[in-house]
Amino acid sequence: MYDFAYHRPATVAEAVKLLAADPEAKVISGGMSLIPVLKQRLARPSALIDLGAIPDLVGIAVSATTVTIRGRTTHAAVAASAEVKRAIPALAELASHIGDPQVRNRGTIGGSIAHHDPTADYPAAVLALGATVHTSRRRIAADDFFTGLFATALEPDEIVTAVEFPIPEKAAYVKFPNPASRYAMVGVFVAKGPMGVRVAVTGAGAHGVFRHAAMEEALAKSWSPEALEGITTPAADLNNDIHASREYRAHLVGVMAKRAVAKAG
Amino acid sequence: MGFEGIGASVRRREDLRFLSGRGTYTDDINRPNQTYAVILRSPHAHARIRAIDTTRARAAPGVLAVFTGADMAADKVGGLPCGWQVKNKDGSPMAEPPHPVLAVGKVRHVGDPVAVVIAETKAEARDAAERITIEWEVLPAAATIEAALQPGAPLVHDDVPGNVCYDWHLGDKAAVEAGFAKAHKVARLELVNNRLIPNAMEPRCAVGEYDPATGDYTLWTTSQNPHVIRLLMGAFVLNIPEHKLRVVAPDVGGGFGSKIYHYAEEAIVTWAAGKLKRPVKWTADRTESFMSDAHGRDHVTHAELALDEHGRFLALRVRTLANMGAYLSTFAPCVPTYLYATLLAGVYTTPAIYAEVKAVFTNTVPVDAYRGAGRPEATFLLERLVDIAALEMGMDRVEIRRRNFIPKDAFPYQTPVALQYDSGDYHRTLDEALQASGWHTFEQRRAEAARRGKLRGIGISTYIEACGIAPSAVVGSLGARAGLYEVANIRVNPTGSITVFTGTHSHGQGHETTFAQLIADRFGVPMSQVEIVHGDTAKVPFGMGTYGSRSLAVGGSAIVKASDKIIAKAKRIAAHLLEASVDDIEFKDGMFRVAGTDRAKSFAEVSLAAYVPHNYPIEELEPGLEETAFYDPKNFTFPAGCHICEVEIDPETGEVEVVNFTAVDDVGRVINPMIVEGQVQGGVAQGIGQALLETCVYDDAGQLLSGSMMDYTMPRADDLPDIRVGTAVTMCTHNPLGVKGCGEVGAIGAPPAVIGAVVDALRDWGVRHIDMPATPQKIWRIIEAGRQRRAAE
Structure with a gap:
C-alpha cells in the first residue's frame, strides 16, 4: 500500500471534521473492503480516519418496533445478538453468513452499506426491511440510500452512524454464493410488515442492490412461493461474469426469492 | 513407545512445528544486510518492448539497482533450460525457443518478468517499480490452443511457425485402423481438460546470497528438488560451478508439482546478490503466483474407442492438442506425451492404441506437470470414454470394465503404449470399492433423493497411473536430460x-x-x-x-x-x-x-x-x-484402484453436492496407513476441485480473468464429503519395499468418477458428457435446454 496519514478520532464530530478538511481522506471502519484495495494499490487515500476509537458507534438497541444497529457494530456481534435473533432472525442469520469468521469479527454494518459492494449482503436487508440509515447529519430512507454501483447518497463528509430496521412480521434472506469468492452471486431478502411487502436483490444487479417490483406486487396479493411462479427478472440490467451469465442470474433471482418466501413462512 | 515400524499409523513428527508456527519456510529466512526484489511483470499477453526507461526508478528512495533483460544478456546470463526434449513424428527435435530470465525484445504472457527493482525495503522496491516506464507495442495475442492454431495466428515465438512446439505420436497406427475396421461400435468423445492454477498454500520465495570472501553463492528457495535447481541454474543460466553454489529448500508449504521447475526469480535473486554483494529476497504475493507459477493440464482431445459385439475394446485412437503456454517450463514437453499417452491402456487389455499429440505455444503462463501430470488427463479421457462406450453398447458401466480388465494372472503385462505393468488386481479394488460404496443399493438412494427433489447420480473410475519416476536409461531414451x-x-x-x-x-x-x-x-x-x-x-x-x-x-x-x-x-x-x-x-x-x-x-x-x-x-x-x-528403479510403479462418487444435483440451481466418495487404492505396501489416508484424501480433494470447481480463464486478449481467489475456485472443506479411503494391496515386484506411491492417486482417480456421477444424475436430460468443471451454471444450462426441448415437444 501507499503511505497515508492515520487519524483515530474519539467522536463522530471529530471524524466528520477531519473528513471535511481532507477530500482525499477515507473513513475506515472494519477495513474488510478497504484494506485489500489499499494492499493492491488500487486506491491512494491521503489519510485514513479510523472509527475504531468512537464508543458511540458500537451497539444494538431493540425497541418494540425497531432494531437499531450502530454503524461500527461487527457482523459477528449482530449474528450473536440474542435480541436481534428474537426481533429479526433473518438479519442475524444474514450477518452470520457474511464472509468468514475473520471478516465477521472485523467487518461492520456501516462500512458494508457505505461501500455498497454490489455483492454485499447487508444492502439487501436494509432495502427490503425499509430501514432508515442514520448519519452524522441526517436520516436517509433505504430507498434513497443506494444510488448505484459502489455509490450511495452519503455526502463526502458524511458518516453512517446507525441503521434502524423496523421489525417485520416475516422476513428471510437466501443467497447463492459465488463459488469462488463466496460473495452473493444472487441474494434475495423478502420482508412483510410495517414496511409493506418488499423484495430486495443483491449480487445480481449491475447497479447494485435493487427492489423487485413484480415480485412485491405478487407477494402483496399472496405471500407464498407459488405466487412468484412465472415472474421473471429482466436480464438486461444484471451482472455478467465468468461465473454466471445475466440469464442464469435472472433465473437464480427467481429461485432464491421463492426459497426466501418459503423460509420466511 | 508403541509400535513404530512399517504399518504403524504414527503421528506425523513434523506437524508439531508446522501447526505451532515454528516451521522455517523460505520467507522466514532473513540474512544480514538483506535487500528486497520486486519484479515488474508484463500487463500484456503479447507485446514488443520498444523502450524501457528505468531512470526514475533508479533515483527512487532506497533503490540499489534496477535490472532488465538487457543487463542480464550483457552479463551472459543464459535462458531457463528445458529438461526434456520430445521429438516430432519425423524424428526431428521439438521447437525449443529461448526462455530469457527477464524478457528481451518482447513479452509473451501476462506476468512475464520484464525488470527487477532491488531496494532496501520491499515497499521502496514496489514504489520504484511503478516508476519504470515502458513503451509497448501491443500485439494480437494467441490466448488459446484454438487461436494459436488458426492460419495467420500471432506467433508467440517469431521463429516457431504455426506455434507448434512438436507434433508427436505413439503406438501402432495400422493396428488401430485394423481394429476400427472390424468394430461393432465406436464410442467417441471430444473433451477439454481444464487448465488449473496450482495455488500452493505457501507462495514461491527465493533468497540469494553471495559471499565475496569465498565466492560462494547460496539460494534458499521454495523447491521440491534443490539439486535439480542447482544443476540447471548453475550450469545453464548463471555459469556457477556446483561446488560454489548451495541450494537450500527448507520447509516448503505445498507444491504438487508447481515447485519442481527452475523459475526466473531463483536466477534473478542469485545473480543480483552477486552483483550487489548483498543478499536479495523475493517473495511472491498471491496475485504474482497466479501469473507466474506454472499452470497445469489444458488439453483439447478427440478420442475414439472401437468395440466388438461383446463390448471388448479393440482399438483406441486419440488426438490431443496440448497447451505449453508461452515458454517451455522445465519438464513441460514430457507431460502430454510420456506421462500421458503411455497411460492410455489404463487397466484394460485394449490391444491397439495410437495417440497423436500436438503441443502448442500460446500467450499464457507456461504449463507443466501438476497434480498427477499427464496421468489425470489420460485417466479422465479413458474413463469417460469407457462410460460412453457402455452407453453405446447398452452395457452396465461396471460390467464393461470387468470385461476388459487385465486379469491378475497376466502380470507382467506389456501394454501397446510402452509400459510394462508389474502387478495389480483390478477386480479386487473394484469389488472392494463397490462393496464399500454400496454401489448395488444406489437406486434406493436415487429414489429417496428424487423424493427430496434432488437428482442423485453415481460415477465410477477404475484408474491406473505410472509413478515411482523413473528408470534413468528409459527416460533418457525418451528425451529426459536427467537421470531419475x-x-x-x-x-x-x-x-x-x-x-x-x-x-x-x-x-x-x-x-x-x-x-x-x-x-x-x-x-x-x-x-x-x-x-x-x-x-x-x-x-x-x-x-x-x-x-x-x-x-x-x-x-x-x-x-x-x-x-x-x-x-x-x-x-x-x-x-x-x-x-x-x-x-x-x-x-x-x-x-x-x-x-x-x-x-x-x-x-x-x-x-x-x-x-x-x-x-x-x-x-x-x-x-x-x-x-x-x-x-535407480527398474521400472515405474503402477498404483491403481477404483474411485466411486455420488453426487446430488439441485435441479433448480444446478448446484452439485458430493455426498459420498469411496476410494480403494492399490498403492503397494503401506508404511504409515494414516499418512496414506491423508495423501489420498488430499488428492481426492484436488480431484473434486478440478471436476467441479477450478478453471483458469483467459480472455481473447490473453488477460487472466481467474487471477485471484475471488474468481478461481479452490476446493474448500465444505465442498468435500467425508472421503472413505481403503487399500487393497498388491506388492510392487521390483523395489525392495513393494511400495508403489500414493500422492497422486486421488487427483488422478477422482475426476472421472465425479463427472461420471454428474452425468448419471442428469441421465434424463440427454447428456453423455460434461467438461470440467461441472459448475452450477453449466448444469443449469443443460437442464434448462432439456426443459425447453421437452416443452417444445
Missing part, C-alpha cells in the same frame, strides 16, 4: 542414533515420519533416535527430489539399500566383537546375536566400536558407520 534415480546417505552416529540424508524433498508428504519408520523398522531403534535431513545440497548427496509419487518407491528404496550396506558392515564389526563368524551373526530388533547363543551386542555398542575402533578389525574394515546408496 534417488540417493540416501545413512550416518550412524557413535552412540547409535541415525541421521538419514535423502535426496527427496518433503513439502507436505510426511517424509520425516515415514522414512524414520523405515529406519526404526530396519534397525530396531526408536524413531526418536532417527533424524531425516533433506532439502540442502550442502548436506545431501546429489538427489532428484520429490514429484511423481517417487519419494518412497525410489527414495525409500535408496534408504533400504544404504541400510543393507550399514547392516552388512555392522555384522562384520559385531562378528569381531563377539568372536564369531560373520555368517553366524543375526540382526534382529536392534541386537546382533550369534545364532543359537545368548551372546549379543546392541546396535549402539557396535556403532560405538565403529567410531572408537580399539577392539576392531582395522586391517580389513574401515572405521566409521556411514553408507551411501544410489537407487
Whole structure:
C-alpha cells in the first residue's frame, strides 16, 4: 500500500471534521473492503480516519418496533445478538453468513452499506426491511440510500452512524454464493410488515442492490412461493461474469426469492 | 513407545512445528544486510518492448539497482533450460525457443518478468517499480490452443511457425485402423481438460546470497528438488560451478508439482546478490503466483474407442492438442506425451492404441506437470470414454470394465503404449470399492433423493497411473536430460542414533515420519533416535527430489539399500566383537546375536566400536558407520484402484453436492496407513476441485480473468464429503519395499468418477458428457435446454 496519514478520532464530530478538511481522506471502519484495495494499490487515500476509537458507534438497541444497529457494530456481534435473533432472525442469520469468521469479527454494518459492494449482503436487508440509515447529519430512507454501483447518497463528509430496521412480521434472506469468492452471486431478502411487502436483490444487479417490483406486487396479493411462479427478472440490467451469465442470474433471482418466501413462512 | 515400524499409523513428527508456527519456510529466512526484489511483470499477453526507461526508478528512495533483460544478456546470463526434449513424428527435435530470465525484445504472457527493482525495503522496491516506464507495442495475442492454431495466428515465438512446439505420436497406427475396421461400435468423445492454477498454500520465495570472501553463492528457495535447481541454474543460466553454489529448500508449504521447475526469480535473486554483494529476497504475493507459477493440464482431445459385439475394446485412437503456454517450463514437453499417452491402456487389455499429440505455444503462463501430470488427463479421457462406450453398447458401466480388465494372472503385462505393468488386481479394488460404496443399493438412494427433489447420480473410475519416476536409461531414451534415480546417505552416529540424508524433498508428504519408520523398522531403534535431513545440497548427496509419487518407491528404496550396506558392515564389526563368524551373526530388533547363543551386542555398542575402533578389525574394515546408496528403479510403479462418487444435483440451481466418495487404492505396501489416508484424501480433494470447481480463464486478449481467489475456485472443506479411503494391496515386484506411491492417486482417480456421477444424475436430460468443471451454471444450462426441448415437444 501507499503511505497515508492515520487519524483515530474519539467522536463522530471529530471524524466528520477531519473528513471535511481532507477530500482525499477515507473513513475506515472494519477495513474488510478497504484494506485489500489499499494492499493492491488500487486506491491512494491521503489519510485514513479510523472509527475504531468512537464508543458511540458500537451497539444494538431493540425497541418494540425497531432494531437499531450502530454503524461500527461487527457482523459477528449482530449474528450473536440474542435480541436481534428474537426481533429479526433473518438479519442475524444474514450477518452470520457474511464472509468468514475473520471478516465477521472485523467487518461492520456501516462500512458494508457505505461501500455498497454490489455483492454485499447487508444492502439487501436494509432495502427490503425499509430501514432508515442514520448519519452524522441526517436520516436517509433505504430507498434513497443506494444510488448505484459502489455509490450511495452519503455526502463526502458524511458518516453512517446507525441503521434502524423496523421489525417485520416475516422476513428471510437466501443467497447463492459465488463459488469462488463466496460473495452473493444472487441474494434475495423478502420482508412483510410495517414496511409493506418488499423484495430486495443483491449480487445480481449491475447497479447494485435493487427492489423487485413484480415480485412485491405478487407477494402483496399472496405471500407464498407459488405466487412468484412465472415472474421473471429482466436480464438486461444484471451482472455478467465468468461465473454466471445475466440469464442464469435472472433465473437464480427467481429461485432464491421463492426459497426466501418459503423460509420466511 | 508403541509400535513404530512399517504399518504403524504414527503421528506425523513434523506437524508439531508446522501447526505451532515454528516451521522455517523460505520467507522466514532473513540474512544480514538483506535487500528486497520486486519484479515488474508484463500487463500484456503479447507485446514488443520498444523502450524501457528505468531512470526514475533508479533515483527512487532506497533503490540499489534496477535490472532488465538487457543487463542480464550483457552479463551472459543464459535462458531457463528445458529438461526434456520430445521429438516430432519425423524424428526431428521439438521447437525449443529461448526462455530469457527477464524478457528481451518482447513479452509473451501476462506476468512475464520484464525488470527487477532491488531496494532496501520491499515497499521502496514496489514504489520504484511503478516508476519504470515502458513503451509497448501491443500485439494480437494467441490466448488459446484454438487461436494459436488458426492460419495467420500471432506467433508467440517469431521463429516457431504455426506455434507448434512438436507434433508427436505413439503406438501402432495400422493396428488401430485394423481394429476400427472390424468394430461393432465406436464410442467417441471430444473433451477439454481444464487448465488449473496450482495455488500452493505457501507462495514461491527465493533468497540469494553471495559471499565475496569465498565466492560462494547460496539460494534458499521454495523447491521440491534443490539439486535439480542447482544443476540447471548453475550450469545453464548463471555459469556457477556446483561446488560454489548451495541450494537450500527448507520447509516448503505445498507444491504438487508447481515447485519442481527452475523459475526466473531463483536466477534473478542469485545473480543480483552477486552483483550487489548483498543478499536479495523475493517473495511472491498471491496475485504474482497466479501469473507466474506454472499452470497445469489444458488439453483439447478427440478420442475414439472401437468395440466388438461383446463390448471388448479393440482399438483406441486419440488426438490431443496440448497447451505449453508461452515458454517451455522445465519438464513441460514430457507431460502430454510420456506421462500421458503411455497411460492410455489404463487397466484394460485394449490391444491397439495410437495417440497423436500436438503441443502448442500460446500467450499464457507456461504449463507443466501438476497434480498427477499427464496421468489425470489420460485417466479422465479413458474413463469417460469407457462410460460412453457402455452407453453405446447398452452395457452396465461396471460390467464393461470387468470385461476388459487385465486379469491378475497376466502380470507382467506389456501394454501397446510402452509400459510394462508389474502387478495389480483390478477386480479386487473394484469389488472392494463397490462393496464399500454400496454401489448395488444406489437406486434406493436415487429414489429417496428424487423424493427430496434432488437428482442423485453415481460415477465410477477404475484408474491406473505410472509413478515411482523413473528408470534413468528409459527416460533418457525418451528425451529426459536427467537421470531419475534417488540417493540416501545413512550416518550412524557413535552412540547409535541415525541421521538419514535423502535426496527427496518433503513439502507436505510426511517424509520425516515415514522414512524414520523405515529406519526404526530396519534397525530396531526408536524413531526418536532417527533424524531425516533433506532439502540442502550442502548436506545431501546429489538427489532428484520429490514429484511423481517417487519419494518412497525410489527414495525409500535408496534408504533400504544404504541400510543393507550399514547392516552388512555392522555384522562384520559385531562378528569381531563377539568372536564369531560373520555368517553366524543375526540382526534382529536392534541386537546382533550369534545364532543359537545368548551372546549379543546392541546396535549402539557396535556403532560405538565403529567410531572408537580399539577392539576392531582395522586391517580389513574401515572405521566409521556411514553408507551411501544410489537407487535407480527398474521400472515405474503402477498404483491403481477404483474411485466411486455420488453426487446430488439441485435441479433448480444446478448446484452439485458430493455426498459420498469411496476410494480403494492399490498403492503397494503401506508404511504409515494414516499418512496414506491423508495423501489420498488430499488428492481426492484436488480431484473434486478440478471436476467441479477450478478453471483458469483467459480472455481473447490473453488477460487472466481467474487471477485471484475471488474468481478461481479452490476446493474448500465444505465442498468435500467425508472421503472413505481403503487399500487393497498388491506388492510392487521390483523395489525392495513393494511400495508403489500414493500422492497422486486421488487427483488422478477422482475426476472421472465425479463427472461420471454428474452425468448419471442428469441421465434424463440427454447428456453423455460434461467438461470440467461441472459448475452450477453449466448444469443449469443443460437442464434448462432439456426443459425447453421437452416443452417444445
